[in-house]
Amino acid sequence: xxxxxxxxxxxxxxxxxxxxxxxxxxxxxxxxxxxxxxxxxxxxxxxxxxxxxxxxxxxxxxxxxxxxxxxxxxxxxxxxxxxxxxxxxxxxxxxxxxxxxxxxxxxxxxxxxxxxxxxxxxxxxxxxxxxxxxxxxxxxxxxxxxxxxx
Numbered sequence: 001x002x003x004x005x006x007x008x009x010x011x012x013x014x015x016x017x018x019x020x021x022x023x024x025x026x027x028x029x030x031x032x033x034x035x036x037x038x039x040x041x042x043x044x045x046x047x048x049x050x051x052x053x054x055x056x057x058x059x060x061x062x063x064x065x066x067x068x069x070x071x072x073x074x075x076x077x078x079x080x081x082x083x084x085x086x087x088x089x090x091x092x093x094x095x096x097x098x099x100x101x102x103x104x105x106x107x108x109x110x111x112x113x114x115x116x117x118x119x120x121x122x123x124x125x126x127x128x129x130x131x132x133x134x135x136x137x138x139x140x141x142x143x144x145x146x147x148x149x150x
């Protein structure tokens with residue numbers, strides 16, 4: 001008779017544990033759906049931001065190297081996906097790069113070809129400076145680029 005009681009008690013415990021497991025599974029599925037939804041929303045936002053960035057680019061500008069461009073997008077997507085996996089914690093905003101040194105203030109001297117160079121955008125001037133091997137072009141402002149290229 002003791003065996004029957006023990007078996008019955010164990011069967012009740014198994015049933016209770018099954019019910020608890022079902023609850024936990026249902027809760028986990030709900031949380032997973034929420035995380036997937038958040039991840040999809042973040043991915044859509046990243047794609048939207050990339051499109052906005054690309055739309056702001058000047059058509060003459062060459063995109064950064066394939067490795068650099070895709071790495072940036074991949075990193076953003078990865079960051080977005082990883083931040084969505086933890087809905088309980090909030091992610092801190094991306095850290096800004098340290099402030100660059102203020103460029104030297106100089107007034108470029110007018111040269112014969114300056115008007116043509118001055119009508120170009122900073123992006124175009126930087127690409128020209130890069131092509132000519134001018135060092136420090138990435139931190140120069142438009143006036144400095146015009147001066148360096150003339």
